[in-house]
């Protein structure tokens with residue numbers, strides 16, 4: 400089966416999109432990636448509809464504009480729907496419903512990403528997609544499939560939808576490739592594609608290779624460049640999640656009796672050191688590919704101001720943060736005093752933590768270069784001091800100790816584990832990149848801990864004590 404050339408169906412199937420609206424309205428609020436989860440949207444309207452395959456099964460690509468109460472701007476979501484005359488039982492859980500009326504009356508509509516036949520079609524189409532000269536060439540009309548320069552994209556494999564579906568949806572193809580479908584879209588190039596292509600050009604081994612992507616032109620401030628809709632990458636089948644490895648190591652550290660020969664890092668410090676080196680390699684390659692710039696004094700002050708603003712916003716939401724506010728603000732003030740040119744900025748990972756790392760037999764790999772998904776795309780693509788990523792990872796060691804470490808005597812050993820591994824990570828980073836700026840590191844670590852207080856209060860209140868303890872420590876540290 401081959402995909403036909405993409406066909407704009409907006410005009411020819413206006414009655415289909417019209418009849419899809421009630422199905423989408425009922426289905427969207429239950430999706431884990433839907434930001435207004437649980438809330439009924441006020442408006443749902445297809446912004447574009449393209450048949451990627453006509454026939455039975457059909458594959459329909461939709462961009463859906465969703466509005467709530469009129470105060471916030473509409474959100475734009477990407478949805479891939481399958482259409483069939485009859486739905487096999489195995490696909491019943493992915494059913495949206497049956498079209499009622501119009502020229503498509505009776506057609507069954509389901510979530511195409513659960514349908515192995517359709518995800519195979521998508522991979523096959525990507526495997527023969529036109530090779531892209533670069534990610535920034537002018538967008539053509541409709542949805543476009545592009546292959547990374549020189550990439551060999553596998554074909555003939557049915558996709559399996561990932562279980563950790565959160566911000567986006569990932570489909571895994573055997574042990575070969577993983578397709579990440581971006582759900583809530585903003586016009587422009589997604590940094591996950593932009594940065595992994597740049598790293599591939601630098602032959603940086605510390606990230607999985609991008610293989611292909613899907614893009615479309617979207618109106619908006621970034622109309623001159625295509626909007627990234629999905630990214631196919633090499634799947635690291637022999638990779639182990641860094642967060643899981645760290646938790647297992649903390650448990651080992653806290654389970655055994657302490658003695659003079661006990662290693663406080665519980666065998667993880669060599670991994671932590673190598674992870675520091677891998678982070679430095681990625682930073683070096685990003686700087687070589689996309690450049691660096693010196694921040695002016697006012698830019699450094701603006702950075703400190705953003706941190707203080709975030710502190711105020713989170714403290715307004717989480718009362719437990721308020722007693723530490725003055726101490727935390729003092730940390731940010733140190734940054735504001737930096738003279739022009741003292742800070743070097745470059746493109747960074749943007750949301751680095753242990754859950755964004757995979758340990759493979761060939762070394763550490765960093766994944767998910769999207770940045771903090773809640774921030775606007777333009778902000779996520781700004782150059783920042785590289786210390787921001789380093790600080791993110793330092794926080795992650797603290798999290799692993801806080802999450803897996805018990806209270807009592809075990810607590811001291813969990814803290815010793817965090818100290819040993821944070822030091823090893825910093826040493827690994829410094830060995831490849833030179834020492835980090837301590838004031839900057841502290842400011843970014845503080846800012847991240849404040850962000851985490853807000854994140855946990857909203858999403859995982861049981862975890863709130865972990866970043867709250869960190870803010871108390873950071874606020875109390877002498878200058």
Ligand SMILES: Nc1ncnc2c1ncn2[C@@H]1O[C@H](COP(=O)(O)OP(=O)(O)O)[C@@H](O)[C@H]1O
Pocket residue numbers: 561563564565566567568569577579607632633634635636638640754755757766767769
């Ligand atoms: N290239 C890859 N190889 C192997 N596993 C991967 C790869 N990319 C992502 N994963 C797995 O998929 C999960 C989600 O990927 P991620 O890019 O972090 O998605 P999201 O943006 O939805 O958080 C990761 O935690 C990781 O376990």
Ligand SMILES: O=P(O)(O)O[C@H]1O[C@H](CO)[C@@H](O[C@H]2O[C@H](CO)[C@@H](O)[C@H](O)[C@H]2O)[C@H](O)[C@H]1O
Pocket residue numbers: 566642750752753754770771772791794795796798799851854
């Ligand atoms: O992975 P995402 O890009 O969605 O990042 C968000 O969620 C993370 C949690 O999944 C959150 O990370 C925090 O918890 C981690 C443990 O689960 C810990 O390792 C990180 O250090 C900590 O920041 C991240 O902050 C948030 O943006």
